[in-house]
Amino acid sequence: xxxxxxxxxxxxxxxxxxxxxxxxxxxxxxxxxxxxxxxxxxxxxxxxxxxxxxxxxxxxxxxxxxxxxxxxxxxxxxxxxxxxxxxxxxxxxxxxxxxxxxxxxxxxxxxxxxxxxxxxxxxxxxxxxxxxxxxxxxxxxxxxxxxxxxxxxxxxxxxxxxxxxxxxxxxxxxxxxxxxxxxxxxxxxxxxxxxxxxxxxxxxxxxxxxxxxxxxxxxxxxxxxxxxxxxxxxxxxxxxxxxxxxxxxxxxxxxxxxxxxxxxxxxxxxxxxxxxxxxxxxxxxxxxxxxxxxxxxxxxxxxxxxxxxxxxxxxxxxxxxxxxxxxxxxxx
Amino acid sequence: xxxxxxxxxxxxxxxxxxxxxxxxxxxxxxxxxxxxxxxxxxxxxxxxxxxxxxxxxxxxxxxxxxxxxxxxxxxxxxxxxxxxxxxxxxxxxxxxxxxxxxxxxxxxxxxxxxxxxxxxxxxxxxxxxxxxxxxxxxxxxxxxxxxxxxxxxxxxxxxxxxxxxxxxxxxxxxxxxxxxxxxxxxxxxxxxxxxxxxxxxxxxxxxxxxxxxxxxxxxxxxxxxxxxxxxxxxxxxxxxxxxxxxxxxxxxxxxxxxxxxxxxxxxxxxxxxxxxxxxxxxxxxxxxxxxxxxxxxxxxxxxxxxxxxxxxxxxxxxxxxxxxxxxxxxxxxxxxxxxxxxxxxxxxxxxxxxxxxxxxxxxxxxxxxxxxxxxxxxxxxxxxxxxxxxxxxxxxxxxxxxxxxxxxxxxxxxxxxxxxxxxxxxxxxxxxxxxx
Numbered sequence: 001x002x003x004x005x006x007x008x009x010x011x012x013x014x015x016x017x018x019x020x021x022x023x024x025x026x027x028x029x030x031x032x033x034x035x036x037x038x039x040x041x042x043x044x045x046x047x048x049x050x051x052x053x054x055x056x057x058x059x060x061x062x063x064x065x066x067x068x069x070x071x072x073x074x075x076x077x078x079x080x081x082x083x084x085x086x087x088x089x090x091x092x093x094x095x096x097x098x099x100x101x102x103x104x105x106x107x108x109x110x111x112x113x114x115x116x117x118x119x120x121x122x123x124x125x126x127x128x129x130x131x132x133x134x135x136x137x138x139x140x141x142x143x144x145x146x147x148x149x150x151x152x153x154x155x156x157x158x159x160x161x162x163x164x165x166x167x168x169x170x171x172x173x174x175x176x177x178x179x180x181x182x183x184x185x186x187x188x189x190x191x192x193x194x195x196x197x198x199x200x201x202x203x204x205x206x207x208x209x210x211x212x213x214x215x216x217x218x219x220x221x222x223x224x225x226x227x228x229x230x231x232x233x234x235x236x237x238x239x240x241x242x243x244x245x246x247x248x249x250x251x252x253x254x255x256x257x258x259x260x261x262x263x264x265x266x267x268x269x270x271x272x273x274x275x276x277x278x279x280x281x282x283x284x285x286x287x288x289x290x291x292x293x294x295x296x297x298x299x300x301x302x303x304x305x306x307x308x309x310x311x312x313x314x315x316x317x318x319x320x321x322x323x324x325x326x327x328x329x330x331x332x
Numbered sequence: 333x334x335x336x337x338x339x340x341x342x343x344x345x346x347x348x349x350x351x352x353x354x355x356x357x358x359x360x361x362x363x364x365x366x367x368x369x370x371x372x373x374x375x376x377x378x379x380x381x382x383x384x385x386x387x388x389x390x391x392x393x394x395x396x397x398x399x400x401x402x403x404x405x406x407x408x409x410x411x412x413x414x415x416x417x418x419x420x421x422x423x424x425x426x427x428x429x430x431x432x433x434x435x436x437x438x439x440x441x442x443x444x445x446x447x448x449x450x451x452x453x454x455x456x457x458x459x460x461x462x463x464x465x466x467x468x469x470x471x472x473x474x475x476x477x478x479x480x481x482x483x484x485x486x487x488x489x490x491x492x493x494x495x496x497x498x499x500x501x502x503x504x505x506x507x508x509x510x511x512x513x514x515x516x517x518x519x520x521x522x523x524x525x526x527x528x529x530x531x532x533x534x535x536x537x538x539x540x541x542x543x544x545x546x547x548x549x550x551x552x553x554x555x556x557x558x559x560x561x562x563x564x565x566x567x568x569x570x571x572x573x574x575x576x577x578x579x580x581x582x583x584x585x586x587x588x589x590x591x592x593x594x595x596x597x598x599x600x601x602x603x604x605x606x607x608x609x610x611x612x613x614x615x616x617x618x619x620x621x622x623x624x625x626x627x628x629x630x631x632x633x634x635x636x637x638x639x640x641x642x643x644x645x646x647x648x649x650x651x652x653x654x655x656x657x658x659x660x661x662x663x664x665x666x667x668x669x670x671x672x673x674x675x676x677x678x679x680x681x682x683x684x685x686x687x688x689x690x691x692x693x694x695x696x697x698x699x700x701x702x703x704x705x706x707x708x709x710x711x712x713x714x715x716x717x718x719x720x721x722x723x724x725x726x727x728x729x730x731x732x733x734x735x736x737x738x739x740x741x742x743x744x745x746x747x748x749x750x751x752x753x754x755x756x757x758x759x760x761x762x763x764x765x766x767x768x
Contacts, residue, residue, distance in 0.1 A: 052446035055398055055438040059431070065405045066431045069416050070424020077417040080409030084729045091406045092742060095399045099746055102395035106388065106753050149417065155729060296421030303425055303499050311432035318439045325443060325450055 002301035006071035007284075007291050009308055010064055011277045015270050017060035019178070022171075022269070024054045026179025028097060028125020029172070030200060031118060038196060043118065045193055046179075047105070049186040052326045054101065056319065058094075070304055074149055074294035075284035079135075081151045082144040082285070086131050086159045093128030096120055126172065133171030136276075137164035140223040142286045163222025166215045173211045174269060177204040181249065181265040184258040186327075198253055201261070205250050225286045229279030238278070242271040336723050338732035339411045342739055344708065346404055348701055349743045353397030355700055357437075358471050358516065359523020359554070360390040361464035364444075366550055368457045382547050384448075386527075388757050391445050396750055398438065403739070410735075415715050415725035418494050422487055423477045425499040430473035437466040468516060475515045476508045482707065483507035483576045484716045506576055510569040511707070517562040518703065522696025524555025525662055529693020530758055532686040545680045552679070552689075555696075556666040563663060566656075567622070573710075574623055577717060579641055580710035582634040583648040585619055586612065594619040594631040599653055602645040607635060609649070643712045651705035658699035665692045 027046040034042040050057075069076040080087060097120075104117035138144065138158035145153040158164065180201035187193040219227040229235070249264035282290045295301060333341075364386050371379035405427075409416050440462040447456060480486075486502030487494045528551040531544045538544070574581040582588070586597050588607035596619045600612025617627040624631070634642055665688055672679055679685060715722040 052442040055395065056435065056442055058398065058402070059435045059438050062402055062405055062434070063431050065409075066424065066427045069409060069420040070428055071421075073417045073420035073424075076409050076420060077413040080406070080416075081413050081727060081729065084410055084727065087406060088410060088735050091403050091410075092738065094402055095742060095746070098395055098399040099749070102392055103749055103753060106392055106757065108756075151728065296424070297497055299497060300421040300424060300499055304428060307425065307428045307432075311428070311435075315432060315435055315439075318436055322439045322442055325447060 003291050003295035010067045013060050013063045015273045018269050019266050020057035022175040023178045023182050024050045024057055025125045025129040026175035028122050029176045032122025045187050071296055072294045075289050078146050078285050078289050083135050086135050090131040093124045097124035129171045129175050130168040133168035134159050134164045137167030139285050140226040140280055144285050146288045161222050163218045166218050170211050170215050173208045178265055181261050185262050201253050226279050238275045335732045336726050338736045339726045342736040350400040353393050355519035355522050356393045357397045358467045358519035361467050365460040365464045412725045413727050422497050422502045423480045426473040426477040426503045430470045433466045433470035472512050475512045476503050479507035479511040480505045482717050484719055510572045513565045514569050517558050518700050520558040521562050522700055524551050525696045526693050527551035529690045532689035535680050536686050552669050556669050559662050559666045579637045583643045583645045584652040586649040587633045589635055590632045592630040593617045593628050602649050643710050648710045651702040655699045655702035658695040662695050
């Protein structure tokens with residue numbers, strides 16, 4: 001039970017990372033793709049929206065890593081060894097994106113300099129979540145093999161598959177949709193910008209459906225365990241709810257009910273990741289590493305649960321305060 | 333170079349880069365909180381200006397510190413899977429607590445940097461205090477995890493397996509207290525002297541600036557109060573190291589042979605072949621006096637330990653001397669500052685003192701880097717002292733030269749940009765203080 005609790009916390013942190021940090025990546029994508037007469041203002045509104053919160057949003061990923069190596073050391077070590085290459089590149093992306101964002105803010109405000117940092121920020125905002133999708137996908141392919149804690153498959157196995165690559169594209173679609181949807185709420189005092197982001201949200205939301213279908217179809221051969229997992233009794237219900245939320249989000253965007261759209265989009269992302277985790281359960285890395293065979297000794301897990309509880313008491317009110325201050329009603 | 337050398341170099345380079353930003357991430361919020369606190373008390377706008385100017389620099393430093401810290405959390409697994417699969421459950425505790433402390437810091441730094449207009453002055457200052465405290469706390473937890481590698485406790489080591497693990501005992505290992513004290517003080521000393529150097533430099537250009545003389549006074553207050561404490565803490569550390577890791581201490585002092593009334597060797601070139609240190613300045617009975625407070629005490633040398641378990645004596649001894657020399661130089665500068673303060677002479681009126689302070693600016697960071705070389709290289713060839721060799725912890729991944737070169741270039745590039753941007757913040761906007 002303890003290991004399951006930790007696993008749930010890891011999935012929970014991952015979901016929060018996707019909802020918060022993922023949207024920051026999406027913001028970077030729309031920064032790079034900004035065009036037309038309002039491009040500069042679009043970029044400014046993106047920077048304003050993520051400025052106060054991106055550092056905190058980013059820590060969810062660190063929490064995932066720490067929980068993983070404390071609670072499931074064999075899982076962590078397996079991932080870091082088998083996926084050394086894509087993870088190293090992703091980490092470079094994280095460094096470039098964060099630094100470029102802050103450098104742009106504090107460097108010369110001339111166009112050339114701003115554009116240079118902006119393009120580093122934007123490109124890293126594409127590359128990093130793409131690789132995160134690829135990495136998550138690779139864990140489900142079943143191509144990463146470990147025996148007695150030693151990697152027996154190669155360093156290119158798992159992540160260079162159609163399934164993983166399609167997961168990377170799906171992550172891009174999901175985060176860009178999420179960001180555009182949030183930005184419609186953030187720009188409520190600037191109707192022209194709001195309309196820009198509404199169109200972007202609608203288009204990326206619609207594009208998500210065929211990408212999801214491709215991921216699902218490719219999973220049959222590319223991640224058979226996963227595909228099989230999605231035939232459980234709960235799967236049709238979960239997929240129905242996910243689709244319903246996706247349609248609600250699009251409908252709300254269409255009817256300009258942006259607050260509602262934001263909630264539906266958050267729900268959609270949450271259910272996608274919940275479904276993903278359930279389909280992969282009990283595996284951390286299909287097929288050799290599971291929640292029960294990779295977990296730390298009981299005392300570590302017990303203390304970790306206590307630490308998580310104590311941490312949450314500090315963390316959750318602080319986070320609520322941050323978002324209330326910059327995203328709540330008080331902020332406008 | 334072997335794969336192991338590249339992995340070690342990459343880790344050393346990443347830590348060496350991150351530690352600068354981590355230390356500033358501890359020290360700068362303390363300075364900002366002091367300045368803003370003084371503003372709340374005195375309502376003098378100069379303190380608010382100062383605080384806002386420091387905040388601009390901190391925003392850059394914090395962001396680079398956060399991303400380079402993320403790199404490290406991944407590198408633990410990317411480079412040292414053999415270490416992490418055993419150590420994760422044992423020292424995951426301080427890492428998790430560090431995670432929460434850092435989370436709090438990241439949240440409140442957002443509140444602080446962007447919340448000037450949204451919060452009451454008192455709440456804004458309080459959020460700065462939270463940043464400073466959580467920054468210190470996250471440093472404490474991370475250093476406790478490192479201390480465990482030097483003084484591994486909280487497990488039984490049976491037939492090459494870790495059993496009966498006790499994460500709390502591991503976190504409260506015998507090296508935690510002295511490492512935590514020494515590193516936290518180091519962060520404050522280094523930040524204080526570095527910031528003082530910037531304002532001393534600007535005062536040399538414009539001796540009349542009240543803004544810079546206040547800033548100089550505040551940063552020097554932090555630096556000069558912590559540097560004497562740091563010396564005491566260093567003295568304590570060396571004795572704890574002597575007890576826990578005799579090989580490390582002997583290498584620090586380049587002390588090969590066990591004997592009574594051991595001299596203190598400063599500088600010189602240690603030679604493992606002949607087990608002597610050539611060209612060193614030798615202070616008779618100095619080492620015995622320092623370590624045991626007894627000029628005739630016997631100090632055990634490296635010869636007591638199998639040579640396969642020695643660290644690289646030249647590097648450890650050299651780094652140790654650099655650290656101590658930098659510390660002594662800062663102490664001397666602080667003494668001069670204290671003397672002028674005692675005589676009630678304004679600091680800004682002595683151009684030579686200002687020049688000395690500019691020169692002392694980097695010394696805190698020189699000492700931090702050298703100190704980390706002492707503690708990390710001094711632990712070799714072990715990753716977990718006495719238990720696991722660094723060579724068995726390294727990843728099976730080949731071609732480690734590639735990530736080493738790429739990350740090195742990346743960090744050199746980031747270092748240059750940060751340097752350039754900080755200069756912009758402090759030099760070009762000299763006459764347009766604090767607008768956010």
